[in-house]
Amino acid sequence: MTELPIHRVIPQLKLTLSQRNNAVLIAEPGAGKTTQVPLALLNESWLEGKRIIMLEPRRIAARAAASFMASTLDEAVGETVGYRVRMDSKISKNTRIEVVTEGVMTRMLQEDPELIGIGMIIFDEFHERNLQADIGLALALESQTVLREDLRLLVMSATLEAEPVAKLLGDAPVILSEGRAFPVSTHYLHSISLDEIHKGAANAIQRALSEQQGDILVFLPGAREIRRTANELTKKELGNDIVIRELYSALPAERQDEAIRSDSNGRRKIVLATSIAESSITIDGIRTVVDSGYMRTEVFSPRTGLPQLITRRCSRASADQRRGRAGRLSAGTCYRMWSEEEHRHLPESTIPAIKESDLAPLALELAVWGTRDPAELAWLDVPPRSAYMQGQALLMQLSALDESEHITQHGRKMALLGLHPRLAHMLLKAEEIGEASLAIRIAVLLQERDILGRGLAVGDQDLRTRVERLLMYEQQGHQAVEGDSAKESVLQRMKLEIKKLHAGLHLTYTTSGKLDLCGLLLSFAYPDRIAKNRGGNGFLMRSGRGIRLTSAQPMSRAPFIVAAAVDDQGADGIIQLATELNETWLDKYYHGEMEQYKEVLWDSASGSIRARLKLMLGAIVVKEQAYPNPSGEEVGRALLQGIRQEGLGLLQWSKAALQLRERMAFMHRHDPQGKWPDVSDDGLLEQADEWLLPYVDGLRNRHDIRRLAPGTLLEHMLSWEEKQQLQKEAPTHIRVPSGSMIPINYSDPEQPYLAVRLQEMFGLQDTPRIACGKVALTIHLLSPAQRPVQVTSDLPSFWRNGYYEVKKDLKGRYPKHYWPEDPLEAIATRRTKPKP
CATH class of the missing domain: 3.40.50.300 (P-loop containing nucleotide triphosphate hydrolases)
Structure with missing residues (x-):
């Protein structure tokens, strides 16, 4: 045998595993770890004739490793060395080394947590951080801790940072092997x-x-x-x-x-x-x-x-x-x-897959294991909480978990199929209605890249079209692919997997199926992606997420669809694969998940209350009809919604009502104790339940609302004492020296003002004040023609300084009027000249 770099550290590895249950082996590419380590450990005394399981992250690597090791022993695959991958295996009763991949090892752990007959698990190429490898290691560590203290665990990698995984394995020894890498x-x-x-x-x-x-x-x-x-x-x-x-x-x-x-x-x-x-x-x-x-x-x-x-x-x-x-x-x-x-x-x-993957499969595996919280297990990277909770929520929707997040019998059956929970649920539901054969084809299609979408009309995202093509190939063979060898090779493999799934479900392989059920079956896998047409190639999913087709196609007219694949970019996701869902199936299979809502809303277009009964599936309206007799409370809430939506201008405000509101705003602004209500737009809308709602009973539209007297409603907000205080501290009018009652303008609560002809103020020594003398009024002094000639909040200063300049101008324009030399000694008058 050719000497490989890994051979130099195998004695150290053997010694370590004879003394410790866990180890980490870092070996550079080309060192030979994948094919040499399992063979080297096969006859160790601590193994006691048990099997070695080696997890490979990829099927091609699993088959290649098993084939090479078998050839090294001059045996066929399936004798001493075999492999098990999804839908394919070559093992026998004599197999001592099993190279497995995907969820195969997880299934082994779930079926037998004690791992009887297994002495060692090797996690190869762990640096790839495959989700199944992370799950497998977490479960294997718990099995070792609780049930199998003698179980050996070996993590092998080429580029992995050794310290964290060594710590995870209980401060396991780290063995380094230099590769046979050439420059x-x-x-x-x-x-x-x-x-x-x-x-x-x-x-x-x-x-x-x-x-x-x-x-x-x-x-x-x-x-x-x-x-x-x-x-x-x-x-x-x-x-x-x-x-x-x-x-x-x-x-x-x-x-x-x-x-x-x-x-x-x-x-x-x-x-x-x-x-x-x-x-x-x-x-x-x-x-x-x-x-x-x-x-x-x-x-x-x-x-x-x-x-x-x-x-x-x-x-x-x-x-x-x-x-x-x-x-x-x-x-x-x-x-x-x-x-x-x-x-x-x-x-x-x-980035490790566990940090950015769909964690529904992980949540299902842990539920079968008996763990609801992943933090109970040991992880190199703890699963992200939000993604894990979403996975659990999906499993509940698929009936795999009960309300307490415990595994159901249906969930156990799903896990046994070794498929994504969505597809497993679809197959089991399809089996109940006698359509498992069609569901198998959908499942196989969904696990493949969309090769059957090639050659279709531009924008055809209909899953049913793909199912038809797949069935055509199964029935006609290579004639259906028109010489496309790449497509045919994929279809051959898909057909083989379809047959194996039929066998796994104990079904007779058949190429028949009711294609009009594609939407129903797809909805079993993606109940959360049922969507309703909202026009313009757009749809609304029951989750509230908007999705759309990139171009018009027959599916654009479907009232309801199910989306299997959606591009998550942008405000609305782009539908990549979907199919129509007949409304009859929607009502039959999802009626129990629908809720009826009474919707009483303000309709701005008509300026009236709109009352409807809606049957909702999540965020989508399945059916809608008139709601004939909404309650007074429902109508009242809707009217308030309309007023909040359109603003307080929806009410008919008289001058008196506006002045009352402004006076109350003045009191609120100058109230150190904060007892006076906030009557700004925001304040009144926020308090509408208190001052407005009790008075809208029987109103239904904009015309009715305008019959309300908002000034009266504002008065109802005040106690008798507050009304007295308002009249005292923020009076509507003030008497000036001429005897006239002049209204006070409170439009600016910081500076209320008085607009009065200058001649009516003769003789007034001080600036008029309100709010118990705390706030001086701003005086807008007017000409005889009611035009402003001076604005002041310091009347004595005006009489001393500004009056004489104003007098010159006014006397020239209004010579018949009274313009005394000393305004403080003059008699105030509303006339051209005071009475003699």
Whole structure:
């Protein structure tokens, strides 16, 4: 056997595990940890003939690791070494090493928390921080603590920061292994926009082909960019000695294996891959890496409760992992499609999935485990509270949890299916109505990227169209895909999974199904995304979230739809996949979740009360009809709503009412004890329940409201004592020396004023005061023609200084009027001249 770097630390690892139950192994890429460690530990005495379970984050890596280890033992997969992934397994009663992935290990822990017959669990490539790995480690640690003190746990990683995970494992020893990495030279290229990444990748590949030897591994965000880059390379006519291979999770196993192996015809290979190729697997012949610097990941939005598939820059740790693939077998080269300056600004590490994933699957697993609060378990990163609570809320809606957040029998059945809780609930509900076969196809479609959407009319987001295409393929085979080999390979795998799901539910495989039930079945999976048409290609979900179609299509006219996939960006989410929901099904299956509301509102358009009975499913109105006899209280509240909405101008304010309000505002402004009511617009609207509501009984519209006497209503706010105080301290009028009663203007509570002809003030020594003498009135002195000639709040000063200048002007314009030399000695008059 070839000596690998990991072999140098295996004695240390064996010694550690003979003395301690937990350990952390940090081994650089190429060290051989994935395939050598399980085999090396297989015959340790502490294992006592029990099995080793190794968790791999990816199915392709699980199969490849099992295959390599089996070949090392000169055995077939399924003998000493086997694997179990979702919907596929190769194990036997003799299997001692099981490589598992996804939720397989979690299922094992749930079914047997004691893990009888299992002596060790290895968490490989833990740096990827897969959600299932975090769940599995948390459950395994509790199992070890409570039930299995002898259980060994080993966390292996290439780039993980060792200290936190070692602490989580009870200050476990950390073993370091240097990899067999050969030097890799790095070339930074110009940054390219995401829309042009396929062209930039093709150019970088062409450069690498001319400058380097050996095969090339290209990292791209997703399958779409892989296909577009492959098309770009085809245009360049690279020659018959070069073959292009694709590598992503949705490909069938044989296509993935083809990308990993050296070309059987000796051709130079270009492997276009997603981040699936970052770790665990070794792709034969790779000497050069071309890295786009992007990755695609699904991020959950606690704000909307919706997942969003986003493309983002990879971390520096991820970029280093990718770069290292070029140095696995010999010295290599890495071309990075970004600048060295941009590299310094990349995030240091990839965000763990537990921090930004949909946590409904986690909440279901913990409920089955018997844990309602994730804080009861040990985590490297505690699940975010808001996302976890949203996951629990969804599980309650799916009947997986009861009101006390305990698992229901239905929830246990959901967990056994190993699917996302939404899809598991859909299959179980569909089984009850005899439509599990159609639900299986919907479930399989929803777990795939939308390959069946290719070639459809622009803007066709209808799930039913995809189901029809899938059924057509199942019935007609390759004739239904018109020579599209990439699509056919995916459809082959989907068909295989459909058959396995039929078998798992003990159903006979059939290609029949009532397509008009697609909406109902989809609503079982996404009851929170039932939405009502609100026109203009827009819909309102029962959660209150707005969504829309980007273009008009038959589904635009549907009264109700169910949205399976929504882009969370913008004010309204963009519908990516949905289908119509017949209102009959809505009433039959969701009537129990509907609530009837009596809605009595003010309608500004008609200026009257609008009373309706509404049957609501969350935020959407399912049915609506007139509400004939609303109560007086309901009408009163609606009228107040109208007044608050349109303002106090809806009332008919007389001059007397306005003056009363202004006098009360003056008292409020100059009240040191704060006892006088606030009669500003905001104050009156806030207190409307007290001063207005008791008097609106029997009113229904704007005309009725205008019959109210707001001045009288304001008076009712005052006690008898307050009315007396108001008259004393803020009188409506004041008597001036001429004998006239002049009204006081309180429009400005800071400076109430008196507008009076100058001649009527002759003889007045002091400025008139109100509020028990605390506030001097501002005097607007008027000419005989009632025009202002002077404004003063200091009347004595005016008589001394300003009067004589004013007198000159007025005497010239009004010579017949009385303009005495000494205004303080003169007789005040309302006439042209005082009586003799």
